[in-house]
Amino acid sequence: MQNEPDTKRSSSSGELAILEAAEVLFAQKGFDAVSMSAIAKLANTSKPNIYHHFKNKNDLYLAVMQGAVRRSSALLDTLEREPGTFKQHLTAFAAGQLNNILKHERSTQLMLRETLSEGSRYGQEITKLAMGEVYSRLVAMIRQGQQENEFRKEIDPYLAAFMIVSANMFFFQAAPIMHSIPEVDFIDDANVYSKGVMDVLINGMFQKGDGK
């Protein structure tokens, strides 16, 4: 029934099809622009069947968000222990997170939508958790770099981490409108982009002799 296991759902076969269809449509058009009929149609089922699995439209949306975020943060763990120097570590993490974003573009789109909706459907809390996870790891890495005297200590690690997340998120978000600018070639290759970004950022944070 539609009771609430706090982290997970039963995920029967029909339920999965509904969830998948809903995720596609919610990511594409946003919560209000998607009708239950459209979801039912894409999931090859009927509207009442959706209501059999989910209490209402909000409940369905929440389930979609939770699934999306859970999938996104899973891959993050594999990036935690990377070999190499400190700078390589940070660079690899940033590139991995960007690839993660692009791999789960529907989840990302959903999360970005939430940040723009003010009186939100508590999906904003979920977004905060997901982004906060990435964010706090980045902050910790940069702090460590400062303690090892690799990075300038006057730099706010929260701000530096924010710049990395910002570059990754906005890459995803602006890609559709950047593709039409012919001189911009980095937008076609996330690895090229990430390398270029981290080159500037790490160089900018780097502890060196000459003054600024």
Place this chain on the structure above:
Amino acid sequence: MQNEPDTKRSSSSGELAILEAAEVLFAQKGFDAVSMSAIAKLANTSKPNIYHHFKNKNDLYLAVMQGAVRRSSALLDTLEREPGTFKQHLTAFAAGQLNNILKHERSTQLMLRETLSEGSRYGQEITKLAMGEVYSRLVAMIRQGQQENEFRKEIDPYLAAFMIVSANMFFFQAAPIMHSIPEVDFIDDANVYSKGVMDVLINGMFQKGDGK
């Protein structure tokens, strides 16, 4: 104030109230989540009166977008000719654009929404124009810095400009969910943020002796 250049509408008194109300609501909740009744109520008028001034909901939305973008890009001109060194110039421009974003938050919210909507209401074209204007100016400035041997020549000016725009846009977008993190203080002051960001970026692009 409402002197109409060329392609603009009459902007009678009632029309302005409708446009303003629509902009507020569209920015807050998005196109589909806003009803004509709600707009009429906020504008202190009736629904049929909106249809007297605008052909349909899409037409109203387009008018809102155009007005928003026109207002945003107007202030940009004043930033073009800033005194000081090259680095000061770039820093001032970036800070000015961020202030511009925050000053016209409804316009910005509308534009960001457009980037997330795929089969969009041709408002995406408008967004591209508005962002492209800022973007191309930044690219030109960075290029000039490279020609004057102030910035490293191996850096893609398009990518560097993108990083600045990205930092500014995402600052605006993520502010709501960053405010709850107590250690993050830069989010409360756009000038502090912009200064920190440009410090890292300019330092990262700076041409200096030691290799990377």
Place this chain on the structure above:
DNA sequence: GTCTATATAATGATAGAC
């Protein structure tokens, strides 16, 4: 230009058969 009243279609959600 602005309104009341209304047409028409689509929405979220339910009842109840199988």
Place this chain on the structure above:
DNA sequence: GTCTATCATTATATAGAC
């Protein structure tokens, strides 16, 4: 679990009076 049929509500949009 899945469906057909239907509810009440709300949406966009129009007709026509003033």
